[in-house]
Amino acid sequence: xxxxxxxxxxxxxxLAVDNEISDEVNVRTATAPFQAEFPYERDSxxxxxxxxxxxxxxxxxxxxxxxxxxxxxxxxxDARSPKIFTPAKxxxxxxxxxxxxxxxxxPSEEDTAIxxxxxxxxxxxxxxKCTHLSCPVYYSQATDRLECPCHNGxxxxxxxxxxxxxPPRPLDKIELETINGEIFAVKRxxxxxxx
Amino acid sequence: MKxxxxxxxxxxxxxxxxxxxxxxxxxxxxxxxxxxxxxAVEAALAQTYSQLAPLxxxxxxxxxxxxxxxLWWRPAGEGGRRY
Numbered sequence: 001x002x003x004x005x006x007x008x009x010x011x012x013x014x015l016a017v018d019n020e021i022s023d024e025v026n027v028r029t030a031t032a033p034f035q036a037e038f039p040y041e042r043d044s045x046x047x048x049x050x051x052x053x054x055x056x057x058x059x060x061x062x063x064x065x066x067x068x069x070x071x072x073x074x075x076x077x078d079a080r081s082p083k084i085f086t087p088a089k090x091x092x093x094x095x096x097x098x099x100x101x102x103x104x105x106x107p108s109e110e111d112t113a114i115x116x117x118x119x120x121x122x123x124x125x126x127x128x129k130c131t132h133l134s135c136p137v138y139y140s141q142a143t144d145r146l147e148c149p150c151h152n153g154x155x156x157x158x159x160x161x162x163x164x165x166x167p168p169r170p171l172d173k174i175e176l177e178t179i180n181g182e183i184f185a186v187k188r189x190x191x192x193x194x195x
Numbered sequence: 196m197k198x199x200x201x202x203x204x205x206x207x208x209x210x211x212x213x214x215x216x217x218x219x220x221x222x223x224x225x226x227x228x229x230x231x232x233x234x235a236v237e238a239a240l241a242q243t244y245s246q247l248a249p250l251x252x253x254x255x256x257x258x259x260x261x262x263x264x265x266l267w268w269r270p271a272g273e274g275g276r277r278y
Contacts, residue, residue, distance in 0.1 A: 069251050072248070075239035
């Protein structure tokens with residue numbers, strides 16, 4: 001036997017041994033007649049080959065990367081798109097009682113906001129999304145504060161500044177104007193920590 | 196000479212170790228990418244957009260490592276064999 005034939009014989013033996021000890025041979029082979037229509041057994045249903053699992057992990061990695069990139073891209077795009085502010089009447093603003101609040105949207109349907117009428121009768125309006133994780137804030141009449149129920153953040157109902165909790169910056173400020181006895185929202189401003 | 200030509204143990208044991216290592220690394224990369232995705236969601240909800248680019252780059256690096264593991268980090272001598 002020459003050297004080349006000897007090596008081929010050795011490789012065949014190794015492959016034969018591998019096939020004997022491998023636990024992943026023919027896991028997808030259907031043997032029973034019913035498996036032609038329903039080709040899974042309870043025992044083999046849970047079996048996944050290493051190659052399949054490796055493919056799954058790589059696809060998961062791709063999906064996570066695309067998810068992060070897509071989410072970041074959409075957020076950045078939305079943030080950079082210019083907002084056009086046109087005065088919008090806040091329906092029902094004049095009828096709310098002192099010490100209560102009214103929800104509205106400005107400037108678009110996605111931009112929720114809250115109008116607060118203080119005990120002294122003055123009006124103030126802020127974005128309703130908490131600056132921590134965008135949970136909606138509500139006006140607590142008992143404590144006279146804007147509170148975020150998700151992580152216990154608190155804001156001043158007069159200035160929108162952070163009073164306590166995890167929010168990193170004040171609420172968006174909405175400028176109001178009174179025109180012909182009606183209250184209009186005219187501008188929405190994103191503020192940083194300096195207010 | 197003949198003893199040296201034969202493997203002392205089944206070759207698949209070494210190949211299995213490499214496969215396990217590949218899978219373990221891919222799992223760790225997936226966990227890291229899951230954390231990065233959650234951090235990106237949190238940064239976007241908090242409107243701290245400056246954090247988004249580094250997070251996406253980190254996720255992309257993780258994906259490139261996963262790609263290299265998937266395509267090229269194969270056991271030596273595996274050739275076209277299927278496991």
